[in-house]
Amino acid sequence: MPEVSFVVLDPSGLHGRPAARFVQVASRFESAVMLRSGERSANAKSMLALLSLAVKPRSEITISADGGDADEALAALAAELGETVVPTQGGTPVVPEGGNPSPP
Amino acid sequence: MVGLVLVSHSAQIAEGLRDMVGQVAGEDTPVTTAGGTEDGRLGTSAPLISAAIRAARDAGADDVLILVDLGSAILSLEVALEDFDAAERSRIRLSDAPLVEGAVLAAVQASIGASLDEVAEAAAGAATMTKVPVS
Numbered sequence: 001m002p003e004v005s006f007v008v009l010d011p012s013g014l015h016g017r018p019a020a021r022f023v024q025v026a027s028r029f030e031s032a033v034m035l036r037s038g039e040r041s042a043n044a045k046s047m048l049a050l051l052s053l054a055v056k057p058r059s060e061i062t063i064s065a066d067g068g069d070a071d072e073a074l075a076a077l078a079a080e081l082g083e084t085v086v087p088t089q090g091g092t093p094v095v096p097e098g099g100n101p102s103p104p
Numbered sequence: 105m106v107g108l109v110l111v112s113h114s115a116q117i118a119e120g121l122r123d124m125v126g127q128v129a130g131e132d133t134p135v136t137t138a139g140g141t142e143d144g145r146l147g148t149s150a151p152l153i154s155a156a157i158r159a160a161r162d163a164g165a166d167d168v169l170i171l172v173d174l175g176s177a178i179l180s181l182e183v184a185l186e187d188f189d190a191a192e193r194s195r196i197r198l199s200d201a202p203l204v205e206g207a208v209l210a211a212v213q214a215s216i217g218a219s220l221d222e223v224a225e226a227a228a229g230a231a232t233m234t235k236v237p238v239s
Contacts, residue, residue, distance in 0.1 A: 027216035047212040048229040054237035
């Protein structure tokens with residue numbers, strides 16, 4: 001099952017509009033999409049579940065998708081998150097060339 | 105598409121919540137309001153509720169979920185529903201959810217093209233929603 005991890009830069013974490021957009025994008029795909037934060041995991045197609053995760057800024061989230069369009073779903077969600085997150089590999093933020101993963 | 109009608113004893117609460125819901129869930133979901141009385145006092149009004157339901161339908165809502173702030177709104181709501189025939193009423197549902205949280209959850213659910221049952225279920229989840237993070 002493909003998954004991608006990010007550190008959340010948005011100072012409000014994953015709440016309100018960003019969470020709603022996440023649900024809206026995830027819901028376009030047939031695959032089951034889960035979002036993990038710490039030891040808890042939520043159905044990414046449920047606003048209640050996402051909000052209940054209470055994702056904090058600078059915490060790591062992992063998005064996984066299971067189904068025929070899993071890769072497309074992850075790509076679309078990564079695109080939606082855009083610059084509000086930094087990809088990580090093994091818990092270490094991937095610093096883009098000349099970039100700075102710190103939030104403003 | 106499912107639309108929402110926000111009923112509050114205060115016009116400002118209803119209108120402020122509509123703005124907030126639109127910003128969170130996007131403007132595609134029809135959300136209308138019935139806040140306060142017709143002469144601008146605090147309270148609820150059957151004609152305003154009835155008009156808000158019709159406005160939601162005019163804005164493209166095939167089904168309507170109504171959320172209220174306090175139970176005393178239900179009396180006005182029952183009078184308002186007398187304006188609608190049985191077929192129309194079957195596509196109008198009343199939610200017992202807390203107004204603000206319920207409206208946000210319902211609007212997000214409606215925005216992904218969910219059914220009236222699914223939107224009502226999403227709103228109902230607001231009753232047990234945690235806001236203070238468990239740490």
